[in-house]
Amino acid sequence: MDLKEIERFINKQKVSFICSIDNENYPCIKAMLPPRKIIGLKEFYFSTNTSSMRVKQYMDNPNASIYFYIKKIFKYQGVMLKGKMEVVTDQDTKDMMWRKSDVIFYEKGVTDPDYCILKFTAESGRWYSNLKTDSFDLK
Numbered sequence: 001m002d003l004k005e006i007e008r009f010i011n012k013q014k015v016s017f018i019c020s021i022d023n024e025n026y027p028c029i030k031a032m033l034p035p036r037k038i039i040g041l042k043e044f045y046f047s048t049n050t051s052s053m054r055v056k057q058y059m060d061n062p063n064a065s066i067y068f069y070i071k072k073i074f075k076y077q078g079v080m081l082k083g084k085m086e087v088v089t090d091q092d093t094k095d096m097m098w099r100k101s102d103v104i105f106y107e108k109g110v111t112d113p114d115y116c117i118l119k120f121t122a123e124s125g126r127w128y129s130n131l132k133t134d135s136f137d138l139k
Contacts, residue, residue: 020057
């Protein structure tokens, strides 16, 4: 297993999935656009609404996972990363992640109080490719 191969794989994906834990301790999965920024296999930044159910769940319980996959006719690959999700509302981070097209979702622009960033920090992962599964540690 090559961690650089997994990084390249993640960077090509057009959809990501994030998982939070609800107040009844059930996992809740949501499809998202790809992360706004990725630093290796350790840090992933997503934009979202501060008022969303996920933000509340992550504030109550930061345990999280994210997942990326691709399915072709005869090939399936996927990677699941486990770690912690932090809700980030500082203006510097929001400025760094902002895209002009975000104004469609946030009328008040980059300072909109309903705009925030989710920062996922991976601790471990599991990679599936070519009918083989490998676990890896990122601590």
